[in-house]
Amino acid sequence: MSSAYFQGPWVPAADRALVTGGSSGIGRDIALMLAGAGVEVFVVGRRMERLEAVAAESDGSITPLAADIRDADAVDAAFTAAEAEGGPVPLLVNAASGAFLAAAEDISPGGFAAVVGSSLNGPFQVLRRWAQPLLGAGTPGAAMMVSSALAEREVPGAAHSSAAKAGLEALIRSLAVEWGPRGLRINSLAPGAFSTEGADAGMWSFGPVHDAALDNIPLGRFGASDELLGPAAFLLSRAAGYVTGATVVVDGGWHLSPHPFGSVFPPRG
Numbered sequence: 001m002s003s004a005y006f007q008g009p010w011v012p013a014a015d016r017a018l019v020t021g022g023s024s025g026i027g028r029d030i031a032l033m034l035a036g037a038g039v040e041v042f043v044v045g046r047r048m049e050r051l052e053a054v055a056a057e058s059d060g061s062i063t064p065l066a067a068d069i070r071d072a073d074a075v076d077a078a079f080t081a082a083e084a085e086g087g088p089v090p091l092l093v094n095a096a097s098g099a100f101l102a103a104a105e106d107i108s109p110g111g112f113a114a115v116v117g118s119s120l121n122g123p124f125q126v127l128r129r130w131a132q133p134l135l136g137a138g139t140p141g142a143a144m145m146v147s148s149a150l151a152e153r154e155v156p157g158a159a160h161s162s163a164a165k166a167g168l169e170a171l172i173r174s175l176a177v178e179w180g181p182r183g184l185r186i187n188s189l190a191p192g193a194f195s196t197e198g199a200d201a202g203m204w205s206f207g208p209v210h211d212a213a214l215d216n217i218p219l220g221r222f223g224a225s226d227e228l229l230g231p232a233a234f235l236l237s238r239a240a241g242y243v244t245g246a247t248v249v250v251d252g253g254w255h256l257s258p259h260p261f262g263s264v265f266p267p268r269g
């Protein structure tokens with residue numbers, strides 16, 4: 001993945017980063033971009049072999065660390081390993097999350113907990129563990145959490161994900177206020193529709209959902225993966241030194257459309 005995004009004032013804000021969800025899709029692209037720019041990167045995901053494949057793909061430094069972000073002990077172990085040689089890791093990207101499309105009445109308690117766990121509870125544990133040593137040492141840092149255009153747009157079939165991502169953005173604003181005076185910036189990147197392995201499997205390969213999404217994107221197409229990299233590079237760069245508590249929405253204008261999936265999940269009689 002090109003490191004050309006990091007030029008001039010857009011140099012990475014630090015030289016070490018931990019990227020959750022770094023084995024696939026958006027997190028993988030960001031991990032490869034950072035490593036290509038000379039950042040020492042630690043990638044976190046549940047499946048070690050997928051993480052190792054990304055590490056092997058890069059000419060830069062990428063170290064795989066397996067953890068489920070819903071498991072606070074596993075998150076702690078991953079950070080402890082990442083910190084072993086260089087100390088606290090100043091840059092954090094949280095792209096890990098999971099969702100599936102289902103009518104709200106069909107989402108079981110376990111299904112709701114699985115999605116909220118990976119999209120809100122887990123990201124909080126990641127943020128907390130990332131921040132603790134930085135706050136303790138008085139070292140500045142920057143976090144970019146991958147949210148979703150769903151945080152501000154209600155879409156039938158995604159009640160769990162929408163609620164979790166809206167909560168994540170509220171969390172980010174709270175932490176920006178709480179930790180800003182101590183040198184930490186916290187922002188979010190909110191994608192709309194991007195073809196990735198996980199999103200294709202979970203939603204976009206389902207024709208009616210794909211078509212309903214496309215019909216409601218003012219720019220008339222899904223995003224290309226490199227169209228997220230520029231905004232991500234900005235939020236992770238020194239150029240964003242005065243930006244915190246912000247959400248950058250990259251969705252082709254989808255959040256402006258009223259009922260993107262309405263025809264796919266009609267109300268039940």
Ligand SMILES: CCCCCCC/C=C/C(=O)SCCNC(=O)CCNC(=O)[C@H](O)C(C)(C)COP(=O)(O)OP(=O)(O)OC[C@H]1O[C@@H](n2cnc3c(N)ncnc32)[C@H](O)[C@@H]1OP(=O)(O)O
Nearest residue numbers: 098099100102108110111114115149150153192198199254
């Ligand atoms: C306006 C803009 C709109 C933009 C829309 C785009 C939104 C995109 C959102 C994305 O997040 S894209 C990224 C997608 N990638 C992934 O989702 C990959 C990872 N996915 C997962 O890990 C799973 O989907 C998961 C369920 C979230 C977590 O997996 P886990 O291993 O915990 O699951 P299980 O143990 O198998 O199941 C737990 C629980 O969940 C129920 N469940 C799982 N899948 C479904 C399903 N497809 N439909 C209904 N229910 C499901 C499962 O039955 C379990 O429930 P209980 O048995 O405990 O009741």
Ligand SMILES: NC(=O)C1=CN([C@@H]2O[C@H](COP(=O)(O)OP(=O)(O)OC[C@H]3O[C@@H](n4cnc5c(N)ncnc54)[C@H](OP(=O)(O)O)[C@@H]3O)[C@@H](O)[C@H]2O)C=CC1
Nearest residue numbers: 021023024025026045046047068069096097194196198199
């Ligand atoms: N693609 C899209 O259209 C959109 C994506 N997003 C957001 O972008 C982010 C990335 O999604 P995308 O790249 O599409 O998805 P992918 O499914 O392709 O990638 C998800 C990554 O997260 C990891 N992951 C998932 N759950 C966990 C977990 N509990 N603990 C640790 N790692 C986990 C996966 O690895 P493993 O499975 O091995 O753990 C994988 O590396 C997510 O936050 C998603 O909500 C938001 C809006 C739209």
